[in-house]
Amino acid sequence: xxxxxxxxxxxxxxxxxxxxxxxxxxxxxxxxxxxxxxxxxxxxxxxxxxxxxxxxxxxxxxxxxxxxxxxxxxxxxxxxxxxxxxxxxxxxxxxxxxxxxxxxxxxxxxxxxxxxxxxxxxxxxxxxxxxxxxxxxxxxxxxxxxxxxxxxxxxxxxxxxxxxxxxxxxxxxxxxxxxxxxxxxxxxxxxxxxxxxxxxxxxxxxxxxxxxxxxxxxxxxxxxxxxxxxxxxxxxxxxxxxxxxxxxxxxxxxxxxxxxxxxxxxxxxxxxxxxxxxxxxxxxxxxxxxxxxxxxxxxxxxxxxxxxxxxxxxxxxxxxxxxxxxxxxxxxxxxxxxxxxxxxxxxxxxxxxxxxxxxxxxxxxxxxxxxxxxxxxxxxxxxxxxxxxxxxxxxxxxxxxxxxxxxxxxxxxxxxxxxxxxxxxxxxxxxxxxxxxxxxxxxxxxxxxxxxxxxxxxxxxxxxxxxxxxxxxxxxxxxxxxxxxxxxxxxxxxxxxxxxxxxxxxxxxxxxxxxxxxxxxxxxxxxxxxxxxxxxxxxxxxxxxxxxxxxxxxxxxxxxxxxxxxxxxxxxxxxxxxxxxxxxxxxxxxxxxxxxxxxxxxxxxxxxxxxxxxxxxxxxxxxxxxxxxxxxxxxxxxxxxxxxxxxxxxxxxxxxxxxxxxxxxxxxxxxxxxxxxxxxxxxxxxxxxxxxxxxxxxxxxxxxxxxxxxxxxxxxxxxxxxxxxxxxxxxxxxxxxxxxxxxxxxxxxxxxxxxxxxxxxxxxxxxxxxxxxxxxxxxxxxxxxxxxxxxxxxxxxxxxxxxxxxxxxxxxxxxxxxxxxxxxxxxxxxxxxxxxxxxxxxxxxxxxxxxxxxxxxxxxxxxxxxxxxxxxxxxxxxxxxxxxxxxxxxxxxxxxxxxxxxxxxxxxxxxxxxxxxxxxxxxxxxxxxxxxxxxxxxxxxxxxxxxx
Numbered sequence: 017x018x019x020x021x022x023x024x025x026x027x028x029x030x031x032x033x034x035x036x037x038x039x040x041x042x043x044x045x046x047x048x049x050x051x052x053x054x055x056x057x058x059x060x061x062x063x064x065x066x067x068x069x070x071x072x073x074x075x076x077x078x079x080x081x082x083x084x085x086x087x088x089x090x091x092x093x094x095x096x097x098x099x100x101x102x103x104x105x106x107x108x109x110x111x112x113x114x115x116x117x118x119x120x121x122x123x124x125x126x127x128x129x130x131x132x133x134x135x136x137x138x139x140x141x142x143x144x145x146x147x148x149x150x151x152x153x154x155x156x157x158x159x160x161x162x163x164x165x166x167x168x169x170x171x172x173x174x175x176x177x178x179x180x181x182x183x184x185x186x187x188x189x190x191x192x193x194x195x196x197x198x199x200x201x202x203x204x205x206x207x208x209x210x211x212x213x214x215x216x217x218x219x220x221x222x223x224x225x226x227x228x229x230x231x232x233x234x235x236x237x238x239x240x241x242x243x244x245x246x247x248x249x250x251x252x253x254x255x256x257x258x259x260x261x262x263x264x265x266x267x268x269x270x271x272x273x274x275x276x277x278x279x280x281x282x283x284x285x286x287x288x289x290x291x292x293x294x295x296x297x298x299x300x301x302x303x304x305x306x307x308x309x310x311x312x313x314x315x316x317x318x319x320x321x322x323x324x325x326x327x328x329x330x331x332x333x334x335x336x337x338x339x340x341x342x343x344x345x346x347x348x349x350x351x352x353x354x355x356x357x358x359x360x361x362x363x364x365x366x367x368x369x370x371x372x373x374x375x376x377x378x379x380x381x382x383x384x385x386x387x388x389x390x391x392x393x394x395x396x397x398x399x400x401x402x403x404x405x406x407x408x409x410x411x412x413x414x415x416x417x418x419x420x421x422x423x424x425x426x427x428x429x430x431x432x433x434x435x436x437x438x439x440x441x442x443x444x445x446x447x448x449x450x451x452x453x454x455x456x457x458x459x460x461x462x463x464x465x466x467x468x469x470x471x472x473x474x475x476x477x478x479x480x481x482x483x484x485x486x487x488x489x490x491x492x493x494x495x496x497x498x499x500x501x502x503x504x505x506x507x508x509x510x511x512x513x514x515x516x517x518x519x520x521x522x523x524x525x526x527x528x529x530x531x532x533x534x535x536x537x538x539x540x541x542x543x544x545x546x547x548x549x550x551x552x553x554x555x556x557x558x559x560x561x562x563x564x565x566x567x568x569x570x571x572x573x574x575x576x577x578x579x580x581x582x583x584x585x586x587x588x589x590x591x592x593x594x595x596x597x598x599x600x601x602x603x604x605x606x607x608x609x610x611x612x613x614x615x616x617x618x619x620x621x622x623x624x625x626x627x628x629x630x631x632x633x634x635x636x637x638x639x640x641x642x643x644x645x646x647x648x649x650x651x652x653x654x655x656x657x658x659x660x661x662x663x664x665x666x667x668x669x670x671x672x673x674x675x676x677x678x679x680x681x682x683x684x685x686x687x688x689x690x691x692x693x694x695x696x697x698x699x700x701x702x703x704x705x706x707x708x709x710x711x712x713x714x715x716x717x718x719x720x721x722x723x724x725x726x727x728x729x730x731x732x733x734x735x736x737x738x739x740x741x742x743x744x745x746x747x748x749x750x751x752x753x754x755x756x757x758x759x760x761x762x763x764x765x766x767x768x769x770x771x772x773x774x775x776x777x778x779x780x781x782x783x784x785x786x787x788x789x790x791x792x793x794x795x796x797x798x799x800x801x802x803x804x805x806x807x808x809x810x811x812x813x814x815x816x817x818x819x820x821x822x823x824x825x826x827x828x829x830x831x832x833x834x835x836x837x838x839x840x841x842x843x844x845x846x847x848x849x850x851x852x853x854x855x856x857x858x859x860x861x862x863x864x865x866x867x868x869x870x871x872x873x874x875x876x877x878x879x880x881x882x883x884x885x886x887x888x889x890x891x892x893x894x895x896x897x898x899x900x901x902x903x904x905x906x907x908x909x910x911x912x913x914x915x916x917x918x919x920x921x922x923x924x925x926x927x928x929x930x931x932x933x934x935x936x937x938x939x940x941x942x943x944x945x946x947x948x949x950x951x952x953x954x955x956x957x958x959x960x961x962x963x964x
Contacts, residue, residue: 182855185885298329309342316342316349323355335359343368347375350382362389377407380414387417397421409437415444424451435464442471449477454485470522475515476534479508479546486545509549516553528557532571536580544582551586556594565595569604581612596628602635615646626660633669636660640673650681666698672706680955684714701731708740713951717744735770738763746780753784768800771807778810787818805842808835812848828852843872850878858882873903877912889920904936907944907961914962934958 167175305325308318319342326335339356346352353372357365369386376382383404390396401418408414415434419427431448438444445464449457461478468474486504519526531554539547559567568591575584588605595601602625609618622639629635636656644653657674664670671694678687691707704727711720724741731737742763746756760777767773774797781790794811801807812835816828829852835845846865853861862879869875880895896913903909910933917925937958938944947953947964956964 178856185855298325301325302329309338309345313345316346316352318342319346319352320355323359327359332359343371350376350379353379353382354385357385357389365389373404373407380404380408380411383408383414384417394421412438412441412444419444419447427451435460439467442468442473446473446477449481454481457481465518469518470524472515472519472524472526472534475511475518476538476546476550478515479511479549480538480541480543482508482511483543483545505545505549508545509553512546512549512553526554528554528559531555531557532575532583535583535586536575536578539580539582547582548586548589551583552590555587555590565591565598565601569601572604572608576608581608584608585613592624592628599629599632599635602629602632603638606635606638610642615642618642619647626663630663633660633664633667636664636670637673640677644677650677653677668694668698668700668702671698671703675706675710679710679713684710699730701727701734701737704731705734705736705740708737712740712744713954717748720744732766735763735767735773738767738770739773739776742776742780746783753780756780764797771797771801771804774801774807775810778814782814782817787814790814791818803839805835805839805844808832808839808842809844809848811835812852816852825852841868843869843874846872847874847878850875850882871902873899873906873909876902877906877909880916881912884916892916893921900932900936905938905940907938907941907948909941910936910938910962911941911944930959930962933962 302322302325305318305322308315309322312318319339323335323339323342326332326338336356336359339352339359342349342352343356350372353368353376356368357372360368366386366389369382369389372379372382373386383400387397387400387404390400398418398421401414401421404414405411405418415430415438419430419434422430428448428451431444431451434444435441435448442464445460445468449460449464452460458478458481461474461481465474465478482504486501531550535547535550535554538544538550555568555571556564568587572584572587572591575581575587585605585608588601588608591598591601592605602621606618606621606625609621613621619639619642622635622642625635626632626639636659640653640656640660643649643656654674654677657670657677660670661667661674671690675687675690675694678684678690687710688707691703691710694703695707704723708720708723708727711717711723721741721744724737724744727734727737728741738759742756742759745751745759746753748755757777757780760773760780763773764770764777774793778790778793778797781787781793791811791814794807794814798804798807798811808831812828812831815831816824818824819827832845832849832852836842836849839845843865846869850858850862850865859882862875862882865875866879876895876899880892880899883889883892883895893916896909896916899906899909900913910929914926914929914933917929934957939948944961948956948961953961953964
């Protein structure tokens with residue numbers, strides 16, 4: 017809008033450049049009030065600085081300076097003063113500021129950077145930062161475009177050869193070995209340079225002739241004196257002389273040195289270099305100990321300490337004198353005598369100990385030390401110990417040392433005397449019983465029991481004695497009769513039971529854990545009957561009735577972990593006697609016998625188990641399997657299954673086990689009869705399914721379809737029936753794809769949450785090359801079953817198969833990204849992502865997968881395959897071992913591991929993988945199930961499936 021002409025004056029006054037009126041304050045009319053800042057006042061000045069009256073101020077801040085025009089209290093200047101100030105101002109580079117010009121920068125000696133200046137700078141910085149953020153995206157996009165253009169214009173060598181490096185993954189080992197060596201081919205290309213020769217001066221030739229000249233006559237002036245002007249020859253002569261001296265220290269025959277290295281090192285070790293501090297400490301300690309021995313000469317530790325101080329100081333003679341004086345002052349201290357014997361030589365020590373036993377004849381330590389000095393002389397040792405026993409007949413240590421040196425017959429005599437002198441020593445009683453005959457040993461143990469009634473070891477030894485007598489009484493090579501063995505076992509149990517009663521009368525408290533340790537020790541000593549007797553008599557101590565099963569089972573497992581199999585077997589036997597109807601105890605005992613027992617013991621145990629637990633199907637099946645697999649007794653297995661079906665007529669597992677037995681032995685008619693009977697007695701869905709499977713295996717598709725149709729009427733929610741019916745319709749050329757599609761559609765309506773059924777419907781459309789319908793089926797399945805990795809994986813593979821090449825892979829990768837968003841912790845999807853990624857990005861993808869699914873077997877299997885592709889064999893083998901340890905039921909992992917060992921391992925490694933796979937008996941895995949469930953492979957064993 018333009019202002020009226022009447023308001024526009026011809027002579028317009030420039031108010032912005034005019035001087036303000038006196039006492040004018042801006043904004044006062046609209047209510048604003050004036051204020052004064054530090055920049056208006058100006059910086060503080062020192063007393064020596066000139067004031068405003070001395071001239072204009074230099075270097076103001078961003079506001080008006082203290083002397084600026086119009087500033088409150090400032091000095092008003094005229095135009096002349098301002099012109100003079102501009103003329104005298106410093107216009108050098110050091111006085112220039114980027115923002116404030118000349119005289120206002122940080123180089124101004126009188127400028128002060130105040131808080132207001134700081135706030136203003138921060139505000140401007142924030143404005144600059146805001147503007148920079150608004151332009152940041154545009155700048156980054158431009159930089160990316162420039163970088164992309166630069167890379168296209170000048171690509172790196174690594175990028176140029178990326179496709180060639182990817183092609184190297186298909187190179188075989190033979191092709192690598194056939195590559196020729198590069199070698200050095202540059203020498204032939206070099207041009208030979210012209211050789212240049214420089215003439216040698218005559219003086220150098222003359223000097224060389226004089227040095228090598230030989231004289232055959234003697235100079236008349238020098239005679240035979242050796243010239244001393246050639247220092248080089250003198251040095252060589254000195255070296256020769258030194259070599260002769262060193263050679264003289266060697267044996268001229270063997271070439272070995274005649275210097276004794278051990279003696280030399282011993283001499284070096286005997287040299288003790290002490291510092292001044294150590295010497296001072298030794299002197300102080302010597303004075304202190306001298307004061308102790310002089311003020312209290314009857315104190316043995318003082319003499320011992322003084323002698324050891326001198327020994328440490330290297331004065332062994334002084335130490336011996338001091339300890340000899342201590343022996344005189346303290347003749348009744350065995351420690352002083354022993355220290356004296358230690359500090360002297362063995363011969364002198366014998367004399368010292370002879371004096372010691374005169375002063376202290378009852379010191380056991382002195383007699384034992386004296387016996388130790390006679391080591392190597394058996395008779396002297398025996399003589400010393402027997403002499404000591406004359407003075408100290410009740411010393412257990414002397415008796416043990418003396419008995420250890422004797423022969424068995426003499427030891428028995430000495431033990432007879434020892435138990436009289438030391439009747440409370442259980443070890444001697446037991447040792448004497450071991451050396452005696454059976455009858456005498458019983459007498460010895462009875463006497464020991466009367467003497468020491470509170471020791472359980474005597475009762476345990478008595479039981480072991482009876483067991484050893486029972487074993488030795490049997491003829492060699494013949495087993496002990498059952499009646500005799502039972503009687504002896506009852507006798508041993510009676511001994512242990514009586515021992516427990518006597519110990520209880522004498523208030524000897526031993527808990528169950530201590531008795532179990534004694535049982536394990538008896539097992540290690542070769543007394544299994546005694547071990548079982550101890551367990552049976554003591555395992556119920558301090559155990560409540562409701563805790564017996566758990567406590568005994570835990571004790572048996574702990575004994576098995578420690579390797580005490582007999583103790584664990586006795587615990588299970590006792591537990592089964594008390595609790596014969598507990599199925600879990602029978603199963604644990606059968607597992608123990610299967611691992612550590614014999615076939616007969618396991619068979620006997622299982623027969624007892626089914627007698628006490630006839631309704632336990634698993635026990636019947638275990639017995640039949642052992643008969644069939646281990647004993648190869650098909651007839652016996654059939655008898656067991658007949659008895660099992662009689663005891664459990666409505667048991668699905670027993671009927672199916674009988675059908676499997678007849679099927680494996682090529683008796684389909686009997687299997688068909690059993691299934692018909694089972695459909696009447698136990699009409700379960702699995703029985704109907706097995707009936708249809710049998711007919712399909714025998715090739716009767718019409719009967720199989722009829723059975724399936726009848727079963728689907730009774731069990732419409734059993735997905736396996738629908739899957740099998742759809743597969744039969746797909747295989748029937750007369751029915752075609754439409755009939756199979758109709759079956760699967762009915763199936764997914766009845767079982768909407770069955771993932772395998774949806775996958776079968778998808779596979780049908782894939783086989784018919786109808787990728788759009790397969791995609792639609794999977795989308796519907798994902799709506800009904802969200803967050804299902806199997807459905808996402810099938811959809812990804814459909815996208816890849818729908819458009820072979822880069823477009824299909826791109827679509828699959830896009831769908832995979834969505835799948836990982838919905839199922840971020842699915843190892844199945846992460847493994848597929850690792851394998852679908854390009855070779856350079858596979859390592860980074862695998863690291864991300866491991867971070868999300870660290871212990872998932874599918875991810876670990878994918879990483880192992882990457883190491884296999886890179887030919888990092890050791891790492892690949894370790895990762896394969898890791899995946900089969902994490903999930904031994906994953907058959908795909910075993911198959912891949914075996915294929916790896918076939919390619920890079922030996923026969924030993926391959927056999928080990930097969931053995932471990934058979935022990936694991938896997939049943940799951942995408943490829944494993946395809947092979948194992950094929951009709952032609954129905955009778956293959958685990959190792960055969962692995963090698964397929």
